[in-house]
Amino acid sequence: MNTADVTITIDGRAVTVVRGISVAAALINDGMHTFRSSVTATSRGPLCGMGVCYECRLEIDEVAHRRACLVTVTDGQRINTGQRPRQ
Amino acid sequence: MKSGERHDAIVIGAGIVGAACARTLSRDGLKVLVLDAAFAGGGTTAAGMGHIVLMDDSPEQLALTAYSAELWRELTPVLPRSVEMDPCGTIWVAEDDAQMDAVREKQRTYAAHDIPSETLSAARLHGLEPNLRSGLAGGLLVRGDAVLYPPAAALWLLEKARENGATIRESCRVDEIINGAVRVGTEVIEADVIVNAAGAEAGTLAPALPIVPRKGHLAISDRAPGFCRHQLVELGYLTSAHVMTNESVAFNVQPRSTGQVLIGSSRELVGWDGATNRRVLARMLERARLFMPGLSHLSIVRTWTGFRPATIDKLPLIGQYAANQWVAAGHEGLGITTSLGSAEILADLVAGRTPAIHAMPFSPMRSAVAAA
Amino acid sequence: MTADVAVIGAGPAGIAAATRAAQAGMRVVLLDESPRAGGQIWRHRTTAGLPKMARQWIARLAQSGAIVAASTAVVDAARDAEGFVITCERDGQALTVRAASIILATGARERFLPFPGWTLPGVIGVGAGQALLKAGTSFRGKRVVISGSGPLIMPVAAALSHGGARVLFVAEQAARSTVMPFVLGLMTRPLMMVQAAAYRAAFMRTPYRFGSWVCAARGDGHVEEVDITNGHVTTTIACDVLCAAFGLLPNTELARLLGCAVAYGSHVIDETQRTTQDGIYSAGESTGVGGVDLALVEGEIAGLSAAGKDARAYFRRRDALCALSRSMERAFAPRAEVLALARSDTIVCRCEDVALGSIRREWTPRQAKLYTRAGMGACQGRVCGAALELIYGWPPDTVRLPAEPALFSTLIANSATADVPLGQGD
Ligand SMILES: Cc1cc2nc3c(=O)[nH]c(=O)nc-3n(C[C@H](O)[C@H](O)[C@H](O)COP(=O)(O)OP(=O)(O)OC[C@H]3O[C@@H](n4cnc5c(N)ncnc54)[C@H](O)[C@@H]3O)c2cc1C
Ligand SMILES: Cc1cc2nc3c(=O)[nH]c(=O)nc-3n(C[C@H](O)[C@H](O)[C@H](O)COP(=O)(O)OP(=O)(O)OC[C@H]3O[C@@H](n4cnc5c(N)ncnc54)[C@H](O)[C@@H]3O)c2cc1C
Ligand code: FES
Numbered sequence: 001m002n003t004a005d006v007t008i009t010i011d012g013r014a015v016t017v018v019r020g021i022s023v024a025a026a027l028i029n030d031g032m033h034t035f036r037s038s039v040t041a042t043s044r045g046p047l048c049g050m051g052v053c054y055e056c057r058l059e060i061d062e063v064a065h066r067r068a069c070l071v072t073v074t075d076g077q078r079i080n081t082g083q084r085p086r087q
Numbered sequence: 088m089k090s091g092e093r094h095d096a097i098v099i100g101a102g103i104v105g106a107a108c109a110r111t112l113s114r115d116g117l118k119v120l121v122l123d124a125a126f127a128g129g130g131t132t133a134a135g136m137g138h139i140v141l142m143d144d145s146p147e148q149l150a151l152t153a154y155s156a157e158l159w160r161e162l163t164p165v166l167p168r169s170v171e172m173d174p175c176g177t178i179w180v181a182e183d184d185a186q187m188d189a190v191r192e193k194q195r196t197y198a199a200h201d202i203p204s205e206t207l208s209a210a211r212l213h214g215l216e217p218n219l220r221s222g223l224a225g226g227l228l229v230r231g232d233a234v235l236y237p238p239a240a241a242l243w244l245l246e247k248a249r250e251n252g253a254t255i256r257e258s259c260r261v262d263e264i265i266n267g268a269v270r271v272g273t274e275v276i277e278a279d280v281i282v283n284a285a286g287a288e289a290g291t292l293a294p295a296l297p298i299v300p301r302k303g304h305l306a307i308s309d310r311a312p313g314f315c316r317h318q319l320v321e322l323g324y325l326t327s328a329h330v331m332t333n334e335s336v337a338f339n340v341q342p343r344s345t346g347q348v349l350i351g352s353s354r355e356l357v358g359w360d361g362a363t364n365r366r367v368l369a370r371m372l373e374r375a376r377l378f379m380p381g382l383s384h385l386s387i388v389r390t391w392t393g394f395r396p397a398t399i400d401k402l403p404l405i406g407q408y409a410a411n412q413w414v415a416a417g418h419e420g421l422g423i424t425t426s427l428g429s430a431e432i433l434a435d436l437v438a439g440r441t442p443a444i445h446a447m448p449f450s451p452m453r454s455a456v457a458a459a
Numbered sequence: 460m461t462a463d464v465a466v467i468g469a470g471p472a473g474i475a476a477a478t479r480a481a482q483a484g485m486r487v488v489l490l491d492e493s494p495r496a497g498g499q500i501w502r503h504r505t506t507a508g509l510p511k512m513a514r515q516w517i518a519r520l521a522q523s524g525a526i527v528a529a530s531t532a533v534v535d536a537a538r539d540a541e542g543f544v545i546t547c548e549r550d551g552q553a554l555t556v557r558a559a560s561i562i563l564a565t566g567a568r569e570r571f572l573p574f575p576g577w578t579l580p581g582v583i584g585v586g587a588g589q590a591l592l593k594a595g596t597s598f599r600g601k602r603v604v605i606s607g608s609g610p611l612i613m614p615v616a617a618a619l620s621h622g623g624a625r626v627l628f629v630a631e632q633a634a635r636s637t638v639m640p641f642v643l644g645l646m647t648r649p650l651m652m653v654q655a656a657a658y659r660a661a662f663m664r665t666p667y668r669f670g671s672w673v674c675a676a677r678g679d680g681h682v683e684e685v686d687i688t689n690g691h692v693t694t695t696i697a698c699d700v701l702c703a704a705f706g707l708l709p710n711t712e713l714a715r716l717l718g719c720a721v722a723y724g725s726h727v728i729d730e731t732q733r734t735t736q737d738g739i740y741s742a743g744e745s746t747g748v749g750g751v752d753l754a755l756v757e758g759e760i761a762g763l764s765a766a767g768k769d770a771r772a773y774f775r776r777r778d779a780l781c782a783l784s785r786s787m788e789r790a791f792a793p794r795a796e797v798l799a800l801a802r803s804d805t806i807v808c809r810c811e812d813v814a815l816g817s818i819r820r821e822w823t824p825r826q827a828k829l830y831t832r833a834g835m836g837a838c839q840g841r842v843c844g845a846a847l848e849l850i851y852g853w854p855p856d857t858v859r860l861p862a863e864p865a866l867f868s869t870l871i872a873n874s875a876t877a878d879v880p881l882g883q884g885d
Contacts, residue, residue, distance in 0.1 A: 021595025033580035033681040040812040045580030049590035054837035238829040386864040
């Protein structure tokens, strides 16, 4: 692992990502499209990229409904989208 | 200018109380016109919690809430999904042994009225609601209580009235109630029965009616399914509601069918100032956090205020107060619950029938109210 | 913490305002909910790629003595006897800032309009493409279609191309004929023309069509193809990402919470950038969408005015840029067709999944909310409310505290006057 990298867990899976990027970027780069399931259970991902639409909400370090586009990745961060079972 | 229309009854206000009255009066065959200054269900009915709850501040209050809750139970199978009727029950939460004594007392009162309830030990309470803090003494579970979504309930009641031939006019403010008629701007609409169901504004429309606005704050969280499963109310809530102090708060938390948590409640006598009072809101949230520390991690998406139509003895005004003039208003913090019972009583009195429960305590001419 | 001037929003306008006010001797704090200062245009993970002007302003800000607090969302602001109390949330903690005056530089968001398929993951905004790219999202090899309106399309298409995306098609909804007057107006600003040409060069081979727009997106769990139309001919394009938004819209929630007048969707201001409330100024996109140059000069004026200094020397430059921005607004106004893309089963309120067909035109926004939940969700109508303002001609709904969702604990701290120490931002 490069010192410019950090390791986060996405739905229980360890992923190494570039330091300083947003959680939203980390998930998209990891190939994830669905960040949350809407109230009628349809898939949703980031829309605005700037904290307005709340479509990128997911659980970060046990706090629900955080906006992935506004949060920077940190080492050891746990992200849970509820889309895949936790391991 | 007299309008050519002729109605048997005019109901002023399309809140939950007016809607319920329109339904019972039209069911009795009266030709009903409902007038609302704004829109259906948009007054206090849109600001409240929608807890269908038995309350025993006085025997009369218990009689009216029990009667009404029974009527809601009868309707439950036919209510549409939009009304979000959820028979989640209430838990009255006791902080210490003294309050546990009050819980047992409450249980005896309920039992005497054939209302089932269960006392909960501290461990049972914790098992049912793990997000309550530890160290609480226990509680009382009232399974028959429920939660619904008040604006949708009002819309449904109006729909039933419409099916019985009632007409609803929105954006139509009644300026004055006159003998056997109401005045809307320059238009005069006549009817034999005029029902003032203008909620907290009933007293503005008819100054003889002693109804004052009692402000309340609420806050709603983002979705947190399973955070609580019953409506949770501290035992001290009754005192908060009973004593007409200028400002009080009580722990009162409700699970919504959306998975959100609705947090109340405060009571203030500050006239018609509807602005959010940050200090009162913070006090109210702090009180709730004292009982449920985990609330700290929920986010609040919106806060708002509403005006309970309050009377001096905490009982609504239901009945006739002048020739052709009737009232169904002043339900304070219980109007969602007591709307159905009130509407039955009003229709019975209008038709000359004997209501199912004693109506005298709710008479607008009763001494407690007349003296105020 | 206590400041003379609190600047909310660290885009170009906020940076210029904070810098000028601090240079004039004020104690200034600059608050922004993003992890980095810079706003929509200058927010970068490194300053290396930034234009010279941005680097200059960022250096000036650093020397000015203003305190920058990033990742700090302002969730409430109110006036009390001593000035303003601003409640913020940072890393889950409440922060209270007291200030004698406020400069609102809250910028703009994108205007989204519903069309069939717009809720599919992979359908994002136009500025959103740029914002996600800057935040480290890789677009390398992705097939991108852009459907939008206004000058913002150019830098976004250029940036995505530089980032390795294959930009397949760019649709500008405005007709060439309505855009021409604006382009001619630009002739007097050769620098802007050069800039536009440079952007275009970056996606030279991509078709760029006026008078065309997206009308549907399809895909299984993710966008896979989109329909682009010009009203006569509709073409289907396979893609991985669709960028679709129709211009920008000022953020006015905080201003309305503070009682400042808003007209035509922007903060009402006087020539010193003061709002209709004493002690509250506004600069940048929040006063109307006008681009970075206008945001900067407005910020300078607001910063000086809040410091009690004379800013008249800047008025002429601002007024000229304002005229340009008004001509831009006319040129890129959304056409009727893009307001009619949603079908009755198309979701309008994405937070609560409310379809257009269940929202009646004759209602007020409050009725829509109470009867259908539209606008009741986490974004509090920032997306659907703005769309319905255009589709149904509705007024905006009222703003209530908090200005954006806030933790329970933050709102409890909200009434406290106790100072919470505020660390230095990055
Ligand atoms: C914070 C809070 C929490 C509450 N929680 C609960 C609860 O959990 N359970 C419960 O049972 N109750 C609760 N309540 C109480 C309940 O909401 C009210 O008692 C009930 O809504 C009153 O209904 P209403 O129809 O009398 O009044 P409203 O809903 O206010 O209806 C009155 C209508 O009259 C109209 N009107 C007024 N003046 C005129 C005029 N001149 N002409 C024409 N129309 C007019 C208004 O536009 C309005 O629509 C709560 C109240 C508050 C404020
Ligand atoms: C998505 C997008 C992309 C753009 N791309 C370009 C481009 O490539 N080229 C170009 O010339 N112009 C671009 N523009 C236009 C350009 O952003 C503006 O001209 C300029 O940035 C305006 O500066 P500003 O300071 O007014 O607003 P902004 O740059 O939008 O800054 C406002 C800041 O306020 C913050 N904020 C808002 N509300 C709160 C709150 N409650 N609490 C804390 N912080 C808050 C936001 O996080 C943001 O950082 C873009 C605009 C947008 C919206
Ligand atoms: S993508 Fe819109 S809030 Fe994050």
